[in-house]
Amino acid sequence: MELQQSTNHNQAVCKEIPWDFTEDCPPSLSATTLLIVAYGAVMAVGLVGNACLVLVVTRNKEMRNVTNVFIVNLSCSDILMCVVCLPVTIIYTLMDHWVLGEALCKLTPFVQCISVSVSVHSLVLIAAERYQLIVHPTGWKPAVSQSYMAVALTWMVACLISVPFLSYSVLSLPFHNLSVPFPVSDRPLCVEQWPSVQQRQAYTTSLLVFQYALPLVLIMACYLHIYLRLRTRRDAVERGRSAGERRHKGAVRINTMLAAIVAAFAVSWLPLNAFNAVFDWHHEAIPTCSHDAIFSFCHLTAMASTCVNPVIYGFLNGNFQKQLKSTLLRCRCWAAAERYESVPLSTVSTEVTKGSVLSNGSASINT
Template sequence: LQALMNITPEVLELLLQKYNLSRGQFITMFQLQPLVFVPRLPSILQPIFGILYMAIFSVALGGNTAVLLLLCRKKALKSTSTFFVCSLALSDLLISLVCIPITFMQHFSTNWLAGGFLCKLVPFLQVTAVSTSILTMTCIAAERFQGILYPLQLGNIYSAIRATKMLAGVWLSSLAIASPMWYAHKVEIKYDFLFDVHYTCCLEVWPLPWQRQVYTTVLLVLMFLVPMGTMGILYGKIIHELWCKHRIHDVMFQALPGSEINKITRKRKRAVKMMVVVVLLFVICWLPFHLVSVLSDFGMLLVKVYYSVQVIGFSNSVCNPVVYAALNENFKKHLLCLLMQGIICRRGHCFGSRGVRVGISTVESQHLGEPTEQKRDGAFLSEINSFLTFNNTKNNPGFVF
């Protein structure tokens, strides 16, 4: 059988003529496998993965779009902390809009159907989005660490300009680390002369095999292990300060009554818990993918395992909106209001900003003199500000979150 696997087209034709066999008879006689390996889901798994991909796509697209709609409003944009949350949502949208549909389509076909441009774009955007997510979470951890432990240091005062610069660095770094994927991927036509079939394949082709191994290892170290180690140290110190020492480092807060300090501490703890959950879910979803990538490049694991680890990685695009809704009551309320508004608009009863809406009341309070929607916005933005710990004393004097 090993000799047959090294057979040439010319020798195959001679054998078929000599023994008067058809290709099908020859393949059946020796139980031969295709000479060209084409990743494709087994038929029994296709319905399961189809449901998984459609569910992930729908929830990720709807959830992250809702996050952006709720945060990218005039009042929300005054809070510079929302820039980082928007960056996470954008990276998840890249996965859900580009990577998930093309990968889903490819699992059900033996040929690459998306063309040469998407062959380069899909893996490039996948690496970019995953790298952006983990670097953004690292920036959040660093800002939270500085805001809680060293809130009065001048260099740690947060601003929109600083956030923009940090995110520009995050996205540029992610694009740079993903650029080899653009050059390494290309569409090739592979001919399986044994089965007499031509395959159109999107392949990751490097000039030398060791270059692919080096790149995959660099991705694992620089875009996963190092950021995760950094976040582990930072959040470890934060948890030690808030839960073990119960310290309030900000002098402005130390003059407040004990009940107010406890309230601030609870908000900080809740915000830390939320981000720790986000980070842990990212690790659970993407660690298997990184490990399988390295092991398969070094020939220690079958490529077929990619089916499972890739869909697990894509499922992380769903996690962040679900975490926000589960752990943030104000986000949950605004999300429900947004959904109600969309349902009402589709029924032809959509009003302007001063109109009456079912589920989103803009009726002015007779006693308090302010719209109830504005009060909800204030509460929601307070939660968003506590989602990330920044000490913006210029715009928010005497208040950290």
């Protein structure tokens, strides 16, 4: 949806012509170059970081718990955004018109809406799981198999929510069959053509509520209850010390990390959601020449959320850093050669040496 808002400018103009198009707004080469470089950097960091996170969790059985399943689901939605939506945005920004065909015109906003829905629903599931674990420690605890079912449900719901983009995203020529007193372009644009403005406003407002506002309210309510419960346990922990103190610190660290991911997601998507709300209900408030610049800044800020998950998860999780190093060493073809060369040549052919190599390898993985 957000990608299409830049082209919705032309769609709104075709219906109402609210702006003065005699005003000259030449694109800036330096600004376009900077924008493309920024999008490329976000795509690279998001793709590599999330791929590493998925690799670590899927290749280490001890890390396959309910929270990490939801974290991986969040990373998969970010990878989908990086693979499908960001390259299209870069091409669209560079060409200034749509050159990718009608199929991608429909698929790109559909995929982007799915990715956003899956991301925010994954954050809700993480908050709910932490709430159940900490606030009701003796109650029901979700199993890993149940978390897979929840993940499948989030993707199904996200696909259903995003279906309108497949119907209403079309290739169109701006001002086609419209008499206007200024030169028009014959280059195609990917726009949303809704049956009425009211239907578009109802749908986009519903997305704002159910994709952003309501999930964040639920998440904040969960973490507020978690914070209050952990604070009430502080006195008991201070009396018990030792093992109780370590468990308390571990819970606080994990919840801080997860809350930071949620806060970063909320901050990243706030400018674009605000821009979309203004565009849908009062687009005349957006200056003509500043429209693309404002949208690009807001959209780039939202896309930066794809980098947040692996950065926060990696920096605040020492176990993840160790597992990542271990996984990368196991994946590198020359790692085995280095371990082999570290053994004295005189003992290479003995059975004892083989056992030593295996034990050393397993020890390095577990440290």
